[in-house]
Amino acid sequence: xxxxxxxxxxxxxxxxxxxxxxxxxxxxxxxxxxxxxxxxxxxxxxxxxxxxxxxxxxxxxxxxxxxxxxxxxxxxxxxxxxxxxxxxxxxxxxxxxxxxxxxxxxxxxxxxxxxxxxxxxxxxxx
Amino acid sequence: xxxxxxxxxxxxxxxxxxxxxxxxxxxxxxxxxxxxxxxxxxxxxxxxxxxxxxxxxxxxxxxxxxxxxxxxxxxxxxxxxxxxxxxxxxxxxxxxxxxxxxxxxxxxxxxxxxxxxxxxxxxxxxxxxxxxxxxxxxxxxxxxxxxxxxxxxxxxxxxxxxxxxxxxxxxxxxxxxxxxxxxxxxxxxxxxxxxxxxxxxxxxxxxxxxxxxxxxxxxxxxxxxxxxxxxxxxxxxxxxxxxxxxxxxxxxxxxxxxxxxxxxxxxxxxxxxxxxxxxxxx
Numbered sequence: 001x002x003x004x005x006x007x008x009x010x011x012x013x014x015x016x017x018x019x020x021x022x023x024x025x026x027x028x029x030x031x032x033x034x035x036x037x038x039x040x041x042x043x044x045x046x047x048x049x050x051x052x053x054x055x056x057x058x059x060x061x062x063x064x065x066x067x068x069x070x071x072x073x074x075x076x077x078x079x080x081x082x083x084x085x086x087x088x089x090x091x092x093x094x095x096x097x098x099x100x101x102x103x104x105x106x107x108x109x110x111x112x113x114x115x116x117x118x119x120x121x122x123x124x125x126x
Numbered sequence: 127x128x129x130x131x132x133x134x135x136x137x138x139x140x141x142x143x144x145x146x147x148x149x150x151x152x153x154x155x156x157x158x159x160x161x162x163x164x165x166x167x168x169x170x171x172x173x174x175x176x177x178x179x180x181x182x183x184x185x186x187x188x189x190x191x192x193x194x195x196x197x198x199x200x201x202x203x204x205x206x207x208x209x210x211x212x213x214x215x216x217x218x219x220x221x222x223x224x225x226x227x228x229x230x231x232x233x234x235x236x237x238x239x240x241x242x243x244x245x246x247x248x249x250x251x252x253x254x255x256x257x258x259x260x261x262x263x264x265x266x267x268x269x270x271x272x273x274x275x276x277x278x279x280x281x282x283x284x285x286x287x288x289x290x291x292x293x294x295x296x297x298x299x300x301x302x303x304x305x306x307x308x309x310x311x312x313x314x315x316x317x318x319x320x321x322x323x324x325x326x327x328x329x330x331x332x333x334x335x336x337x338x339x340x341x342x343x344x345x346x347x348x349x350x351x352x353x354x355x356x357x358x359x360x361x362x363x364x365x366x367x368x369x370x371x372x373x374x375x376x377x378x379x380x381x382x383x384x385x386x387x388x389x390x391x392x393x394x395x396x397x398x399x400x401x402x403x404x405x406x407x408x
Contacts, residue, residue, distance in 0.1 A: 013247075014260040018240045086263060088355030106355045108267040111236050112229045 003028040004122060005048065009040040009063065010055040010084070015107075019053055019084070022111035026124060037061025041069070049079055051121060053114075056085040056096070064099060071100035080121040084109060234362040237265050238369055245373045251381040255287040258347075258374050263289060266363055267356035268349045270327065272296050274306065275337075275345040275378065283310055283346055291350065296328065299346075309334040310343050315367065321358065327351060333359075335367045337375035344375050 004026055008019045013035075020031045032047070034040035036058040052070070056063035063083060070076040080102040085092070088106045096104050103117050119125075244257045255273060262268045270290030274283035277298075283306060285296040302311040309316050316334040318325070327350040337345040347370060 012260045012264055014240055014244045014257060015264045017244065018236060018265070021236050021240060086267075086269075086353055088353055107264050107353070108356065109264075111233045 002122075002124075003030070004050040004124075005029075006031045006118075007034060007040060007043060007047075007049045007052045008032070009034045009037065009052065009058070009066065011035050011058040012055070015055065015084070018109070018111065019114070022115055023053075023118065025115060026119070037063065037066035037069075040066055044070075044076070051118060052079055052081045053118075054081055054083055054101075056083060056087055056092070064096060067096065067099045067101055082114075082117060082121070084114070230361075234365060237362055238365060241265055241366060241369060242373050245377040249381045249384040251378065251385055254374075254377045254381045258370070258378075259287050259289050261366070261370065261374075262347065262349070266349075266366055267353045268351070269353045269356075270350040272348050272350075273337075273345060274299060274310075274348055276301075276310065276343065283307070286345070304329060305331060306334055306346055306348055309336050310346050312336075313338055313341060313343050315371075317359075321352075333367070335371050337378065338371055339375050339379055344379055347371075347374070 004023075006023050006029060008016050008023070008031055010016050010019070010033075016033045016035070020033060023029055023031050032043050032049070034043045038060045040052075040054075041061075054063045054067060063085070067081060067083070070079070070081065081100065082103045082105060083096045083101045084105045084107060085096075086107045087093075093104045102121060105114060105117060241261045244261065245254065248254060248257070258273055262271055268289070272285045272288040272291065272293070274296075275286040276282075277284045280298075281301050283299040283301070285293045285298075287293070288296060299306045299310070301307050305316055313336045315336070316331075318330065318332045321332065331348045331350050332352065333347075333349040335347040336343045337347060347367075
């Protein structure tokens with residue numbers, strides 16, 4: 001049976017807990033939390049993640065900066081990245097998708113909808 | 127020709143006539159027999175034909191009846207299967223609808239659990255306010271809002287936290303004055319019905335939720351505008367509002383009490399040390 005390792009990057013503990021809560025519903029899943037881009041880079045080194053969920057507005061290093069760093073690194077090229085943000089404008093969506101995000105989900109999130117997107121990327125049929 | 131020869135010829139002729147008559151008689155008898163046989167056979171044919179017809183009729187009817195019964199049975203089975211299929215289909219639809227409901231409920235409970243868990247995870251007033259702000263942005267989807275806390279000394283609501291608008295821009299609100307003041311006075315929620323209506327956001331907010339401990343209002347959550355992707359409120363939003371009304375109030379109240387008691391404890395300790403002459407260990 002496959003196991004899944006997720007990285008949730010969000011400065012809001014509430015959001016991290018909510019997303020983690022949702023992801024834990026997937027069998028054999030492990031979730032690592034990071035509270036900003038810098039923290040995420042630390043957690044990424046030496047670890048392989050199945051999927052990254054990334055907020056945009058964060059202190060120290062925002063989500064878009066982290067996204068461009070990850071997409072510039074061949075090791076993370078294949079890792080699906082889902083943006084979860086309060087920014088609902090089309091221009092923000094296009095910017096994130098252009099930088100290499102695989103999906104763009106706006107807050108407030110519906111955890112079941114988020115799970116559907118995650119499962120689609122990982123081809124999970126539960 | 128002599129008489130003798132004549133008699134002989136007559137006798138021969140007579141004999142031949144006799145013989146012919148006998149042959150003719152036999153022929154007649156044979157013809158009679160043939161006619162009789164013919165009659166018998168015709169009768170037999172008629173009888174056989176009648177038998178055949180009656181048998182055929184009998185066989186046809188039983189087969190038709192058999193087939194009719196089979197069809198009726200199959201029809202009954204078909205109806206049973208169709209009804210069963212309809213039942214299963216409706217059960218299936220019901221299960222699908224219930225699954226969606228359960229999923230939604232699960233989603234709502236997760237939101238409420240996380241919000242409640244976070245609210246009671248600290249006794250630091252600043253953190254509590256930060257968590258309330260996070261919940262309102264991330265779980266409700268508000269863009270511009272403030273958290274007005276009652277200053278009992280002046281009986282006014284004062285902005286303790288805000289998002290999308292500077293705290294300094296939010297004027298204090300007297301109890302009973304305006305939409306916000308009225309919500310603080312009555313303890314009743316306020317929801318603007320027309321989201322599209324042009325309004326003075328500060329005076330006419332979208333939502334006002336009184337933060338209450340039992341019937342005592344300690345503040346008001348005021349939402350001025352929602353995120354552009356948030357078009358309205360759903361069930362979980364109202365549940366979150368109701369949860370915030372109670373839990374945020376107790377979390378804010380207890381964190382303020384805790385801060386006060388910490389300050390008092392520190393003062394008392396300092397006083398005791400002063401009296402006993404023992405310096406406070408660093």
